[in-house]
Amino acid sequence: MKHTKQKNKETNISIFFENMKTNRKVKLSIAIIFFILAFILTFISSIPQRYDLEVGQVASEDIIAPRKIVNTSLTNSLKDQAVSQTPNVYDYIPGTKESVEANLNKLFKEITNIKEKDLTDENIKIYNSKSGIDLTKETYQALIKQDMASVKSIQKDILSLLDNLYKDEVISDSMNTYYKKINKHYTASSFNHEVSEALKEVVKNSLKANMVLNEDATNQAKLNAKNAVEDITYEPGEVIIKKGDIITQNQINVLKEGSLIRSGIFDDYNSIIGIAAMLLFLMLVYILYLRTFHKDIFYNNKMLALISCQFLLMIVLAQLASLFNIYLIPVSIMSMTLCILLSPRIAINTNVFMVLFLSVALDINTEAIVFLLLSGFVGILYMQRVQERSKIYKAAIIVSAANMIIVLIYSILRNTLGMSMVYNIMYAGINGILSGVVSMGMMLFGEYIFNILTPFKLLELSSPTNELMRKLITGAPGTYHHCLLVGNLAQEACSEIGANGLLARVGAYYHDIGKCEKPLFFSENQQHGNNPHDHLDPNVSVRIIKNHVSDGVYLANKYRLPREIIDFIKTHHGDALIQFFYYKEKSRGVEPDIKTYSYDGPKPTTIETSVVLLADGVEAAVKSLDTGNKEAIRAMIDKIVSSKIAAHQLDNSPLKMKDIDVIKKTFFRVLTGVYHERVQYPEQEKSINTTK
Numbered sequence: 001m002k003h004t005k006q007k008n009k010e011t012n013i014s015i016f017f018e019n020m021k022t023n024r025k026v027k028l029s030i031a032i033i034f035f036i037l038a039f040i041l042t043f044i045s046s047i048p049q050r051y052d053l054e055v056g057q058v059a060s061e062d063i064i065a066p067r068k069i070v071n072t073s074l075t076n077s078l079k080d081q082a083v084s085q086t087p088n089v090y091d092y093i094p095g096t097k098e099s100v101e102a103n104l105n106k107l108f109k110e111i112t113n114i115k116e117k118d119l120t121d122e123n124i125k126i127y128n129s130k131s132g133i134d135l136t137k138e139t140y141q142a143l144i145k146q147d148m149a150s151v152k153s154i155q156k157d158i159l160s161l162l163d164n165l166y167k168d169e170v171i172s173d174s175m176n177t178y179y180k181k182i183n184k185h186y187t188a189s190s191f192n193h194e195v196s197e198a199l200k201e202v203v204k205n206s207l208k209a210n211m212v213l214n215e216d217a218t219n220q221a222k223l224n225a226k227n228a229v230e231d232i233t234y235e236p237g238e239v240i241i242k243k244g245d246i247i248t249q250n251q252i253n254v255l256k257e258g259s260l261i262r263s264g265i266f267d268d269y270n271s272i273i274g275i276a277a278m279l280l281f282l283m284l285v286y287i288l289y290l291r292t293f294h295k296d297i298f299y300n301n302k303m304l305a306l307i308s309c310q311f312l313l314m315i316v317l318a319q320l321a322s323l324f325n326i327y328l329i330p331v332s333i334m335s336m337t338l339c340i341l342l343s344p345r346i347a348i349n350t351n352v353f354m355v356l357f358l359s360v361a362l363d364i365n366t367e368a369i370v371f372l373l374l375s376g377f378v379g380i381l382y383m384q385r386v387q388e389r390s391k392i393y394k395a396a397i398i399v400s401a402a403n404m405i406i407v408l409i410y411s412i413l414r415n416t417l418g419m420s421m422v423y424n425i426m427y428a429g430i431n432g433i434l435s436g437v438v439s440m441g442m443m444l445f446g447e448y449i450f451n452i453l454t455p456f457k458l459l460e461l462s463s464p465t466n467e468l469m470r471k472l473i474t475g476a477p478g479t480y481h482h483c484l485l486v487g488n489l490a491q492e493a494c495s496e497i498g499a500n501g502l503l504a505r506v507g508a509y510y511h512d513i514g515k516c517e518k519p520l521f522f523s524e525n526q527q528h529g530n531n532p533h534d535h536l537d538p539n540v541s542v543r544i545i546k547n548h549v550s551d552g553v554y555l556a557n558k559y560r561l562p563r564e565i566i567d568f569i570k571t572h573h574g575d576a577l578i579q580f581f582y583y584k585e586k587s588r589g590v591e592p593d594i595k596t597y598s599y600d601g602p603k604p605t606t607i608e609t610s611v612v613l614l615a616d617g618v619e620a621a622v623k624s625l626d627t628g629n630k631e632a633i634r635a636m637i638d639k640i641v642s643s644k645i646a647a648h649q650l651d652n653s654p655l656k657m658k659d660i661d662v663i664k665k666t667f668f669r670v671l672t673g674v675y676h677e678r679v680q681y682p683e684q685e686k687s688i689n690t691t692k
Helices: 012-019 024-046 072-084 096-111 121-131 137-144 148-168 172-187 193-206 215-228 249-257 267-293 301-322 332-341 344-361 366-383 391-414 419-449 455-462 467-475 477-496 501-510 538-558 563-571 579-586 607-623 630-646 657-674 682-691
Strands: 090-092 211-213 239-241
Touching: 024 267, 024 301, 072 215, 072 249, 096 121, 096 137, 096 148, 096 193, 121 137, 137 193, 148 172, 148 193, 172 193, 172 211, 239 249, 267 344, 301 332, 301 344, 301 419, 332 344, 332 366, 332 391, 332 419, 344 366, 366 391, 366 419, 391 419, 419 455, 455 501, 467 477, 467 501, 467 538, 477 501, 477 607, 477 657, 501 563, 501 607, 538 563, 538 579, 563 607, 607 630, 607 657, 630 657
Parallel strands: none
Antiparallel strands: 090 211
16 A cells, blocks of 8 residues: 655754754854854843943933842941941859959968068069969069058958949950059059059959950851841842932942943943853853763754753843842753753753853852752752653642742851841742743743654653554554553663663554554454465565555654654664565565565664564564463573574664663563463363363
């Protein structure tokens, strides 16, 4: 049966990139277009309107903040004020007064025994050590000249003065205040000048603070007070200077902080050069990264166009989000989308490049950079396990919760607990929800515009309710059962060697879809031993058998199956010889044309299609065995796999020999579970013996 060509209904963009998949000019065009658009979008947000203004000038228009601007000078002034108003923290030392009085008592007890001749430098050190009060020779001389009554009077006066000083506590960093009180007291006393000077020294040197400055606690208290002062900011859209206002120095400072004051004719030129250089450098590094680690993407212009679109979308969304709050930037959209459309690995690294770009383009701080990186990573970690569209909403909730936790942790670390923290957490939560919703749309965009096969699409194709699958189930039930078994074999084997098990399973479900056209010409659909091929020439039979591949491709195109699934249909036999009919024709004394009796190919070029080719042959061969003996199954698996290798069907496959060993072991494990030996029960044995 000859079919007219039925092209898969794909978008013009997808068809264009399929036709120009590796064209270097197309690749260069994508890079140039991306650079121009990214530069324009970045330039628009990065280069604000600048003004020629001076202090005292009357504003001729409202000047509005294009983005968040921090009034650094006013903020720093308020922080300094908060620090200066924060009192010091002191530790109370109990028993200080009693210790000082004890030292004075020791001193005056020693005074009565000291003679003039004893006042050597060595002895003075000893006296000072005993009393704990450092005094000079002159002070000792003034004291030992006094009689006992005078000494008692002096001692009493000093203790009375100390009582007075310790009433309000003695603070360590205010000792000069107490020294002034001591000087004032003895200047007005009745003691002569020599004694007064001596007593000043005695009291000053004996006085100890009972409230000692705790520097660590004080510094922490001042730091807390400083951090408690929130930045004085102008949010995007807020008026900095109203029309008709007389411009102040503070307003000029704010405009300078926001780069809104024109300082020279080269202001914008410097920004233009800087943005262009930064963008070119990041593009170069990213291109080299793709060429080194993701050659399949680097040489696929469709994938490059997809990534470029994602980048441009994120630049626009980031600029819009930054007008409200930096934690609203939904970088997870790109991460989650690329994780599903391409791979988790490319999503992780692209997320890093995107955040680096935004950090420069939007001038965001370190905290926001870490937040954006972690937010993207969380989305990827969950999305790599998602295979149903409904689970994306769960991913959005997880990203939202993670975002809020990240912001909360940062707020605790920075001790910035307050309303700003509440707003930041709220925006971070909204970010996660929006990321999930928008990424859902972006995945649909990627599936439709770029014709990318996603896990969601694969699961939809594997459903028995799928129209083409229903055709297989009802039209060729034996083939359907065979496809299910091949799908299970292929999925298990691919999962074991790190390939895409879901793709292999769905590809296996459709690999024999062409048999729907003439189901009774294939043994699995025949009943009661009726085989139409018994009445046909081998050359007719072989055409029917071969045509199930082209019929399958026709049906796949008619029902708009993805190209990746069609590849399974085309390659599941490679260009293998159809041996039964070849040797049947040869037995008639005719030398058949090998090409006529072989499948048209092509041979499989991916791991998944290669595994399905092996699984197809192995399942059919093992099913033909009359026994479920494990060794017989193992021998058949080895025979079929070896014959495929010997027939060069895997020459274009990326499979390695160690992969093939794993595949054979997996096939054996699955097939021995399906075709195991049956236990003969006594009733069955009796029935069998009766019939003999």
